[in-house]
Amino acid sequence: MFDTWKRTRAARRITRGDGHALQRFRWWQLPGRALFYLRRPDADYAVDVRHWQKQGSGGVRAGLYRDGRHCAESKLPAAFGVDGGTIEVAMSGFGIKRCHFVADDGSEHQLSPDPASAEGRRARLDNNHRAASRVIGVASTIILVTGLALLLLQLAEQISAVPPIANSVGIFTSPISLHVWSNIALGFATAIASTERSFRLRYHWLLDGAAN
Template sequence: MIKEWRRRRAVQRVKPGDGRALKRFRWWQLPFRALFCLRLTGDDGQRTVYAVDVRHWQNHSSDHLKAHLYTDGRQRAVSRLPAAFPVPGGTVEVRMSAFGIKRCHYVTDEGPEYRLVPDPRSAEGRRARLERDHPALSRAIGLLSLCVLVAALALLLPQAAEQLTRSEGIARHTGTFTSPVDLPKWGNIALGLATAAASTERALRLRHSWLLDGGTG
């Protein structure tokens, strides 16, 4: 019920597009642009190509981050994220995390959902090609990313709990907690960078966990 309410709110944010042409993905846009496509065949047998374009490192911390929906190369609709674009037979849902796209799926009216296909020139498309051409290496990288995030959670939570219980008001009720882990400043910085890299790698595969990856959208 909550999920359906959120979807209806997202649909209400959709605004008409201006018909501009979809620009080709350029290599220098790798860090800040995501481009996905969806091909649907109508009842008349005609195929329509939909594209979702998100410039996700532009105004990422603001309310102005938008997804653009294109139909056969022309802008049809625009919406702030999270977005839900009505299309024939269902809805295209787009959501963002702090590290990239965490959801870009076609949800049919019957319930099944399908991930849109990333442009092969995009970072997501290149990661998908690695998974297709070198599955063993891809699994190893994915497992490494997961291990980094689990380790970071195990190391950072005790330190955070210690800092929290240093507050006199909290310590009065819960007592103080001494973390068994005390990383130096450079260690926490290195751990933060490794965590960001791991979460970014997972975002390229549209993998997301609220506990491990956090994020918004």
């Protein structure tokens, strides 16, 4: 959950929308668009994030739509005030990591992804093929844990080689040594794993942050 300070900062980034209509999600937008919905008794909301090539630049913006019309926009992370609470949106270097409605009473739930989006397709896989979905999820976590463990071993080896440390405690030699191509393959695998987790809006600062 956003803390009060972050929510206040995010609120300052909000600008008024221009009233244009929400566009349908098209299949070719899969690599760079996320679309989520929130159905409320008073209105239907949608959050549209076009990250495309700006994902790692810090310039990604989210648009808020009320009943199909653009009513607000904000640079991410965003906190849109709506009737009954706040819609909080944030992303990592691999995709959306948070798109939740936080009610005034503190309860929260994730917005529903558009069925045609990558997040929506992943949710459908989870609903229709639970066993396969769990296997994929566990595999993603194992890949990230493995990548993190190997990274820590390499860092420990490099730090221990610093003369003052080496003279006092000795040089640590990692029991696992990867060739250049193995490191590249591992980096590629961890990126895929974190991307898969982003489709489920799963994020851990250590696992997914280390893969960033």
